[in-house]
Amino acid sequence: MTKIIGIRHEDKYLMERRVAITPLHIGKLKKEGLQFIVERSAKRIFSDSEFENAGARLADDLKDAEVIFGVKEIPVHHFEENKTYIFFSHVIKGQSYNMPMLKVMMSKGCNLIDYEKIENEERKRLIFFGRYAGLAGAINSLWSMGQRLAKKGVENPFSVLKQAVNYTSLEEARTAISAVGHVISARGLPKELCPMVVGVTGYGNVAGGAHEILNLLPSIEISPAQLLGLDPEKAPSNIIYKVIFREKDLSKPLDSAAEFDLAHYYNHPEAYRSDFEQYIPKLSMLLNCMYWDKRYPRIITKDYLAQLYAKGEPMLKVIGDISCDPDGSIECTHKGTEIEDPVFVYNPDSRQPSMGFKGHGLLVMAVDILPSELPREASLGFGDALFPYVKAIADSDFSQPFADLVLPNPVKKALILHQGKLTPAFEYINNYL
Template structure:
């Protein structure tokens, strides 16, 4: 019997998504006699304690009896239970400074950490993630921000809608001005952005057309890796080589920055990958972008003028073109930045259902069996010891 505890989110502000919905827990109990799910009391979940109880899930405060503890965001280090197996997004694989103490506590408390972000198929494709709904909400917020800046149309907030289906209905009759939108990336985030582009009736055009034509209606271009990066030496692009040697590549986004009104950024970024544009290019008179929805949201990352998180309550801030300082949004000499770190929280029930489906389909059975190559690849720490794949984190872990 594998007992799974759904922990209460401890990070502030609290995340309201869940790893498994009440309906999914009920299905697990019915179809797997060797799985039991227990939910810790929580006032913040998008599904209430009552909904879990009605689905046959035991709800209580003490879940220390559980073998596996599942959350969403980072667990505060003082709330970690020694010796347990945890699954959550730790945001430590890139040696993120703000989570270093958490990572060291995981090691000190002899915990096993399986990071959702590191659960991949054999070819490296990620199994789990909220990226699609981050793309949905991020694209909506980017369009909303441009509408507020120009006054040419109006969009309400996503969280004011009951669910994704209701959000779609708000686009009926929406009339957009002629504008150009650049969408970057090829993963789940980009797929979510493209969903909104199509629902809003925005037409896709090829990169050459985008750069060399003007249109009487709104258009977008979908820029993937080979459209954005080229080897410095010979101008070619190979995906595997790019991820292995990003420092040998340059970014080719500059011509698009001159033709774009809104940038929807969903591109993967790591510290050695060149940014989409430099600060000098941002300050140039030819930089045309007015609104940036940085859905990838790496501070000073692929969008160098992302100077930190915004919030669901206040999702947009400005960056002054001259001083590069933070301003209020929608100012004359600023560019608006949407950089929310928990975008799927605006559609938490839909996002949680999607996440739980992938978890059940690709991960839970392996957990019940006691492991698999998929689980091994995602296990950063095993009973307080760094695993071989994550030995590069030795200094970060203080070992």
């Protein structure tokens, strides 16, 4: 029997306005016999009336729903016994801050499906907001560059840009950045920014979104090796250089006689150290778009930044830490920032951050929920990817043993909890509980 589907009001962040299933998708799923209850929300990018017009029932809670879709983590007091929850749980790395939430779900016999683990046979994620994180992150980083230079008294073409959340649409942001590109082509960049080099770590969906924005500017791509040989005196002022950094550019084996091997790197990251520092003095901006966990070398450490700034003001002005791993690959990203207060300046001498654009040091943009700065487009894109799986999840009988569950294979592999117990692929999380 098909269950009633609930759509959460997002309450982890004030500016979280995304939704997993939009009115457009509800209208289509209603034709397949599905029923929806939508928790009322004054801040969601889609209005309550849009959901109601699509055929959903509005409610102040989701007590009548058996399968509940959300985006971010859910407060522990909202979980109900034996229900199925689908959201980004952030537990697969054993994140300590979410272990209490997982314990509550286990005690209540809940089922948990995590979007992050819905993957195909090649382990590529099928449902994600990553592209929109890259889009918003690149917009914000260019805006940050403009504001940072303006505070230093440097007139620059980026100063007219706005934070992504302040554009009415992605298209409006694209138009504004394209206009900046025309100015750069015609007039060039200020000498303080020449040559302007933007480094991008990673090459997945997040990086793809960032490149969509960078490609609106007059730019050419060069290799990391070409970057090292770039002569600032010969570089034109009306071109931005883009450099993509892959794993082999970021790390090298501890054994100087060994060559970099990608499979070995993934299986034995402890056998590698960072090789990224040689490029940092050549960069104006770094967009960090790569996956990272604590097994891998950091690419920028606090110790290195102290050494860099001891030599004087570096070329590197802005880090857009789109991946946003606090104390992670960019060690000075001490926390994910909020949309309302998105940037800080990290002082390499005191090793302390100060919020805003002023102060000595390196400006870091590290908004934790970047896709929510483009909430309508991000929700529609996410809903398109999720749509093929919604009915199967709603129809599944979760009272059956795990081996007998009828679910699409990518979804079944993403089932972290079944009847309150960790499924075989995720039993390792017991080590963190």
